[in-house]
Amino acid sequence: MAKRNSSGRGQRDLKVRVKSARGRKLSSTRWLERQLNDPYVRRAKAEGYRGRAAFKILELDDKYRFLVPGARVVDLGCAPGGWCQVAVKRVNALGDRTDKARGRVIGVDLQEVEPIAGAEIHQLDFLDDGADDTVKAWLGGEADVVMSDMAAASSGHKQTDHLRIIALCEAAAEFAFDVLAPGGTFVAKVLAGGAETGLQTTLKQRFEKVVNLKPPASRSDSSEKFVVATGFRGRTEE
Template sequence: MMWGRVQNSWLHVSARSLKKSPQNLKGKSVTEQRWLERQLNDQFVKAAHLHNYRCRSAFKLLEIDDRYKVLKPGFTVIDCGAAPGAWSQVAVQRVNSAGQDPALPKGRVIGIDLLHISPLEGAEFLAMHDITMASTLTALEKLLSGAQAHAFLSDMAPNATGFRELDHERLVSMCLSMLDMADRLLKPGGSLICKCWDGALANKLQQKLSTLFKDVRKVKPKASRKESSELFFLARMFKT
């Protein structure tokens, strides 16, 4: 296996498994029962356990990076909305920030989130920090000590209100805040990956990205559920 790369075998972890039904559903609502059944039979949930990732979302970044090679040994990466830390785990592997391969340059991973994040070797976390606040930018600049990042990552999302348009608007607003941060701290030629939900403001976000990056495209990895409106913007070659 190549260093830091997960082979496609994880795609077939549950290929021969029979569909299972959750037990002890007494007192659970229909929605809760459906969620439990989906989790129990989700191949990416099973693969996350097998490969010791903190959640299934790791495979979204793995697929994007396998295809587009955004993360490389020696890179500095900022992971926005990092909790519980699955994307940071992938970034640590790909940029060699834990020094797991002494023959390769050692990178750096900094994660930011409003929530607590359990410690992860090779990553530094700014927990209890809101990316929309100026104080978070100040704290990040202090950590970087004048250096710049090669990549910004975001799988963040607001707490759901149940109103799709409002949730979509709030997520786009969070992405724009991250983009303002990246505009200050991203190296020329750097990259950005951010999650968005399809909706009226997705084009606004894409247009903003296009003013700052030479190449902007939409991607939807296999780990994004088909029924979800989730998509990712991949922006490369930061213009400065």
């Protein structure tokens, strides 16, 4: 609901307050209140994205320009699909821009994901043996971008959760090493906390440039950040 302010210069949105309900935990009430007041949640609904996380990859790509027309993209842990939606538009996967190269978007997840126009969604565990070869077969070659917004299930213990998400990010990076074409880009969510040092070292060895940043769409009270590694040097012999 909007209310005219006292200066008479128009209207402004009032913050939504959620009343506690019987059987609802205080943490749930706070989460609901935050969702209702989150401008990115409102924008996602208005613009047809499946979640506010879509704006994180939009902001990262606005800065580093890795989702270019014609790019072949793999989205790991793609549910609910917001990142795929962004990639489809930016790499021209639907071929809407006839003057631009047409890209490909492959989304994989452990769970079923509702279809997304322009993206090929597969139910797959990327940790399975041979998953990299399977994805390259679907793509018809190597990928230009591997991206991941995955997060391990929360245990409620901050240090444990940090280690879990770093391990997941490391696994995603290893997958990227197997499927990326030289010059490719790896983008993934990590949590600040110290254990990511080894991951950063490995990425710097395998990519020309590695940066870490927190896009505006990331909530200020979240410890998440994103690593963007560009200029993949290519696979090395073991």
